[in-house]
Amino acid sequence: MSNFFKLSENKTTIRREILAGITTFVSMAYIFFLNPQILGQTGIPTQAVFLAAILVAVFGTLFMGLFANVPFALAPGIGMQAYFTYTIVFGFGFTWQQALAIVFLVGVVDIVITLTHGRRAIVKGIPNELKAAIGGGIGLFVTYIGLKNAGFINFIVDPENIKTLNGQPFTGKGADKIHAILANGGVTPELSKFNDPSVLLALIGFIILIVLVMRKIPGAFLITLVATTLIGIPMGVTSTHIQPGTSIGSAFDSLGHVFGQALGANGIGSLFTDWHQASLAIITIFAMGLTGLFDAIGTLIGIGNQTGIFSQADTKAFESDTGINSKMDRALVVDTFTTAFAGIAGTSNTTTFIESATGVAAGARTGLANIVTAIGFALMIVFAPLVGVVPSAATSPLLILVGIMMMGEFKKISWQNLEVAIPAFFTSVFMAFSYSISYGIAAGFIMFIIVKLALGKFKELSPVLLIISAFFLINFIVLALM
Secondary structure, rough: OOOOOOOOOOOOHHHHEEEEEHHHHHHHOOOOHHHHHHHHOOOOOOOHHHHHHHHHHHHHHHHHHHHOOOOOEEEEOOOHHHHHHHHHHHHOOOOHHHHHHHHHHHHHHHHHHHOOOOOHHHHHHHHHHHHHHHHHHHHHHHHHHHHHHHEEEEEEEHHEEEEEEOOOOOOOOHHHHHHOOEOOOOOOOEEOOOHHHHHHHHHHHHHHHHHHHHHHOOOOHHHHHHHHHHOOOOOOOOOOOOOOOOOOHHHHHHOOOOHHHOOOOOOOHHHOOOOOHHHHHHHHHHHHHHHHHHHHHHHHHHHHHHHHHOOOOHHHHHHHOOOOOOHHHHHHHHHHHHHHHHHOOOOOEEOOOOOOHHHOOOOOOOOOHHHHHHHHHHHHHHHHHOOOOOOOOHHHHHHHHHHHHHHHHHHHHOOOOHHHHHHHHHHHHHHOOOOOHHHHHHHHHHHHHHHHHHOOHHHHOOOHHHHHHHHHHHHHHHHHHH
């Protein structure tokens, strides 16, 4: 074991790796309860999503530990969960089976890009400020979703601002049978009056989370999830009734009806049946692939370089070597293969979790820590019957704080420089307010080109950026002509 994981070379011990692996597990366990709440809104059975997330996390985390020998755990990313539900399914109108097919294709495209080293051209072709804006924008998006799910924000819609009702021009009739309202910019957000038990529970949970995080209590997110769920029982928010048919056996049966749907007739088989849907799917695959690539590289570099997990030789090999020889190369290969498996298993894109930093801080330096973390993930299967018990008021605070943490990327942007600030602003703000990561990236890229052209700096525009922006522009034209 010591020789396989090169413990001496990495200046660590078996005991330290085991304790660090447990630390990472405790820090990430909350994700398995959050995942079903978000993806379950699309119609995927929540127990299936719960098990799919565990299977994917175990696979990716073990693969990362054994193949790359680094202590970075993988699981479905929160930003990608939101993208899956609120953009791909609710926004673009894809079914959950088609959305899973898109996740699978994102993984396949990223595998090709990674193995052919095309990622190097993409990473170099996108300005650092836009990469930072994408990361921070996803944080803003996730926080906004958390605020809405918690009930902290309400929206006032005056009749004169309603454009359509149930897909038809609004005339004032049919308001008793509402299933879809489209309003214009006259919608006004307002702060909740905090007189609803669910909203109050979310506020209590958020305060608990802030206190635990500021006190640097290990497992703060998991503790908050459990504590808020328990507090919700006397408040009447948490239901202690476990629905019939929610045993571990039924969970696996449910997974059986989801696993592989991405590759079936309702998934990839129906994704390219008409030109509009096909173009939208291609744009989405590009956007998700870019986001996942930047997220993975940012996490790996951010944690790995600071702690010495990636040596200077590793970094140099990643930047110039034509093979898959560096730890970072191998870690990216794992990340992409795991996302492809996620689509097949029945969950959203995976990512290398920033929470891995807690294990690294506890001393993790090799893949041995990942083996311990993966075992912890596998043991989570016993909690499958409790998935429906956790209320959204218990998960919303986690979304809010995770989003806040992700917004730390904004510090990398020179906001005083309009040449940088304008495209960065549109990238980040459009993600949250258009409820779409794709549209945020598109807006930022297009604005970046406009700004550079206005300054006569066309030579500073990379071919990669121009090609991606052209695809986005074509997509907007298609949507306008529908």
